[in-house]
Amino acid sequence: MIDKGFVTTMARYNAWQNENLYGAAATLDDAARRQERGAFFGSIHGTFCHLLWADRMWLSRFAGTPKPTVPGSDSARMIAGWDELAAERLLTDRAIADWAQGVDPAWLAGDFSWVSGISRRELTRPAAQLVMHFFNHQTHHRGQVHAMLTAAGARPGDTDLMLIDLRA
Template identity: 45%
Template sequence: MITPEYCVAMARYNAWQNRQLKAAFEALPAAELTKNRKAFFGSLLGTANHLLWGDLMWMSRFDGGTAPEGGIGGSTGLCETGLAWSVERFRADARILLWAEGLHAVDLVGDLTWWSGALGREMRKPRSLCVVHMFNHQTHHRGQIHAMLTAAGAVAPVSDLPFMPEDGPWL
């Protein structure tokens, strides 16, 4: 279904997008980050926090590392400020990139089994599907953030994959 090269490309894309979001967030007053914009996860920061929480949860399943505390309901409060979010986002992006760069084709085959707090039961799905889901989930929520930034009158980042720099910097 996917290759290690795909994972590296998506990890780089993720880091590139999040660097741009960091810059966009820094250009906004703090109140604009936490303003309820009636999005699914409320605010810009709430949505960014949920996305970070989801990445950390999936990475814990892929690399066996630390998972975030709490469930989806508390994911919007993961970081209280834009600055705290940017620090944790940088760490998560480095974790994702290092993981992707270390993948071999065999690491993407077989099933992944995990406990889903959202569904309250054990899940079992193809590992490659779960990896694709993590990257798709990122794109989905960054699209929401892009729309909220635009509605707030901010300059939203370039998100087109073909326009990603070929040589980084990724983090």
């Protein structure tokens, strides 16, 4: 299905795109980042918060890192300040990269069980499917942020994976 190379490539893509979008968002004032824009998590700031929350939740399951301290229903309000949010994003992207480097191919080929907060029960799925979900979720919400940034007049860079050499 997928291998460690996929995981490390997607971790690098995640960090590259977060740098891209956070850089574009930094050109806006705080009011523009917090403006309600009709997205599922409301604003640019809220969507970034939710994405950070979800990344930390999956990392806590995959790597045993600390879980977010707020429930998913509060994910869009997890971090109030822009500077703190940007700093925590960098730390989490480093944690994702470290986890990706250490992914055991045998773990990736097996099943993984966790307690889902959404369904309130234990679920078991192939670990590879969950890792794909992890990265797909990031891409989905970053697409929403990209659209909101563009509508707000910011100019995020390219998002196409094939435009950068992720082997380095």
